[in-house]
Amino acid sequence: MKFEGTATYVATDDLRLAVNAAITLQRPLLVKGEPGTGKTMLAEQLAEALGARLITWHIKSTTKAHQGLYEYDAVSRLRDSQLGAERVHDVRNYLKKGKLWEAFEAEDRAVLLIDEIDKADIEFPNDLLQELDRMEFYVYETDETIRARHRPIIIITSNNEKELPDAFLRRCFFHYIAFPDRETLQRIVAVHFPEARQRLVEEALEVFFDIRQVPGVKKKPSTSELVDWLKLLMADQIDESALRERDPGKAIPPLAGALVKNEQDLQLLERLAFMTRRASR
Structure with a gap:
């Protein structure tokens, strides 16, 4: 057994x-x-x-x-x-x-x-x-x-x-x-969404790990939340370009409510986006 x-x-x-x-x-x-x-x-x-x-x-x-x-x-x-x-x-x-x-x-x-x-x-x-x-x-x-x-x-x-x-x-x-590495996450995603576009998955993983690595994030997004987010991205036919070429004026990625689950983390990401915009001037 x-x-x-x-x-x-x-x-x-x-x-x-x-x-x-x-x-x-x-x-x-x-x-x-x-x-x-x-x-x-x-x-x-x-x-x-x-x-x-x-x-x-x-x-x-x-x-x-x-x-x-x-x-x-x-x-x-x-x-x-x-x-x-x-x-x-x-x-x-x-x-x-x-x-x-x-x-x-x-x-x-x-x-x-x-x-x-x-x-x-x-x-x-x-x-x-x-x-x-x-x-x-x-x-x-x-x-x-x-x-x-x-x-x-x-x-x-x-x-x-x-x-x-x-x-x-x-x-x-x-x-x-332990939290899955990128390769394991790709395998998990492939199990749930075998028809997902590879470029969309790659860009989504970039955004996902970026959010997890932000210092001070209270609730890091989990594997199950990544799966939910990808399901929404595919249902709304969000193109990978919306993730790859994010508008610096936007604080968070599209449909991020599947990843970010409290107002403290939303405010943190908004502050970081504001600081990024200031630094790019």
Whole structure:
């Protein structure tokens, strides 16, 4: 069982090695990197490549670890008991299975994505240590232990919003997805837009990297934003000359709202354009 990437996902050699190492070690793969570098898509494409079921657990700031195991709806059971409902006698009717439970009871080996784990409380990763280590957990309401039929392949993503505990990190195989170089970006673009004009792609990449390299940019455009921008350029039939021979009086390139996502960066680019115009006089 080896991951080699897919027709729609460009995986570098380092990333392929990391995925296959985590599978061999039977450890969760912790993936970090800039937003938009394909961390979440990795799990989706891995499941597709292996023909496995994908189970996704999106983490929010309010998410608790026990929700990944199960939740017991005591309020509904109390209401049903007051109404004399027959289902009240079986506590299983009030257990909502979490994503880990789903992955553990899957008929075949599944891919479990724990997406953006750093959004949760700092104790969240530690609260999952035993379950991820032993591949089992105890259900108090039914006095039973749920064990994984097949150990799932676990992909955990993080945007580095907060540090993760050392005890949790020791149990993971770690990989940082570095921002793609120009050649890799060209391959990614070719996957999404095989019919794109090469000159348009080259000029768009020039503009894209120019914006990323501007000192002080708060939100650098990501790979996914480059793809969105190129899609707009092609839909509006923007010629590469509009990118290559930009009017120095214009602050930002056409349709730059796909690349620049906050007013601070817009103002920064406008100031730089103003300074350029002043220097050219």
